[in-house]
Amino acid sequence: MAHETIIAETRGKVGLITLNRPKALNALNSQVLADILDAVKAFEADPKIGAMVITGSEKAFAAGADIKEMQTKTYVEAFLQDFFVGWEELTRARKPIIAAVAGYALGGGCELAMMCDFIIAADSAKFGQPEITLGVMPGMGGSQRLTRFVGKSKAMDMVLTGRMMDAAEAERCGLVSRIVPAADLVDEALKAAAKIADFSLPAVMMAKEAVNRSYETTLAEGLRFERRVFHSMFALDDQKEGMAAFAEKRKANFTNS
Numbered sequence: 001m002a003h004e005t006i007i008a009e010t011r012g013k014v015g016l017i018t019l020n021r022p023k024a025l026n027a028l029n030s031q032v033l034a035d036i037l038d039a040v041k042a043f044e045a046d047p048k049i050g051a052m053v054i055t056g057s058e059k060a061f062a063a064g065a066d067i068k069e070m071q072t073k074t075y076v077e078a079f080l081q082d083f084f085v086g087w088e089e090l091t092r093a094r095k096p097i098i099a100a101v102a103g104y105a106l107g108g109g110c111e112l113a114m115m116c117d118f119i120i121a122a123d124s125a126k127f128g129q130p131e132i133t134l135g136v137m138p139g140m141g142g143s144q145r146l147t148r149f150v151g152k153s154k155a156m157d158m159v160l161t162g163r164m165m166d167a168a169e170a171e172r173c174g175l176v177s178r179i180v181p182a183a184d185l186v187d188e189a190l191k192a193a194a195k196i197a198d199f200s201l202p203a204v205m206m207a208k209e210a211v212n213r214s215y216e217t218t219l220a221e222g223l224r225f226e227r228r229v230f231h232s233m234f235a236l237d238d239q240k241e242g243m244a245a246f247a248e249k250r251k252a253n254f255t256n257s
């Protein structure tokens with residue numbers, strides 16, 4: 001898959017997307033959005049792919065939405081285009097996506113990482129929502145997703161002061177799931193994705209949908225949804241195989257059926 005602003009490749013059962021605008025610290029312009037959506041769509045449609053990783057460079061996962069692209073936009077243009085709504089399509093991906101973050105994940109970069117299912121951070125990672133320093137506020141989900149990740153107090157602190165947090169603080173407050181040495185970041189993320197991709201794809205996709213449901217509904221409805229999905233899993237060959245393999249003390253051979 002050839003793209004202008006990303007490199008999309010497969011590593012076994014994993015789709016790897018590397019943001020590739022080094023001169024702009026991977027700033028997210030409309031071409032990056034189009035390229036990411038195109039690659040994710042292809043990986044979603046490929047039955048050999050079980051999970052994806054989105055990463056950037058050592059210096060920057062992404063330093064935000066492209067300020068130079070948007071600086072002259074008018075209110076009417078922003079409103080009529082429903083500016084940034086296109087990113088929501090990424091959150092509708094049904095296969096898991098891991099963000100592997102080294103260096104700056106600022107503004108839209110932090111928001112892109114939060115659109116993924118979980119974040120693995122290099123010890124060099126720096127997260128922030130500095131939009132306030134530009135006379136605006138987050139527009140790709142930062143005021144909503146960051147608040148759900150880290151709670152009101154820290155989200156207000158980040159959004160209103162524009163300060164950055166390092167990887168250790170991001171792990172402490174639940175923004176990232178784990179920290180790894182910068183040199184191992186992509187390998188560790190690929191390893192985690194490969195592990196997921198070896199499980200039953202329908203079970204993985206249902207589990208992702210159930211966790212995401214917790215953000216959309218009440219606890220009672222979420223628990224009901226979880227049970228119903230859990231019940232439906234007894235229709236999978238992979239449930240029979242997974243439990244038989246446990247009882248027979250062998251490795252399960254999932255067939256995604």
Ligand code: CAA
Binds near residue numbers: 063
């Ligand atoms: N948009 C466009 N270009 C950007 C960019 C961005 N968000 N971030 C960096 N760049 C460009 C710089 O303009 C520079 O290009 P030139 O060489 O052509 O001048 C190049 O990338 C390298 O950047 P710096 O020279 O600034 O690198 P640095 O190491 O000195 O600083 C940095 C790194 C602290 C990340 C700094 O680049 C910076 O503050 N970037 C902007 C961060 C920001 O404000 N992000 C929020 C954007 S708004 C947003 O994301 C809205 C939203 O909610 C979606």
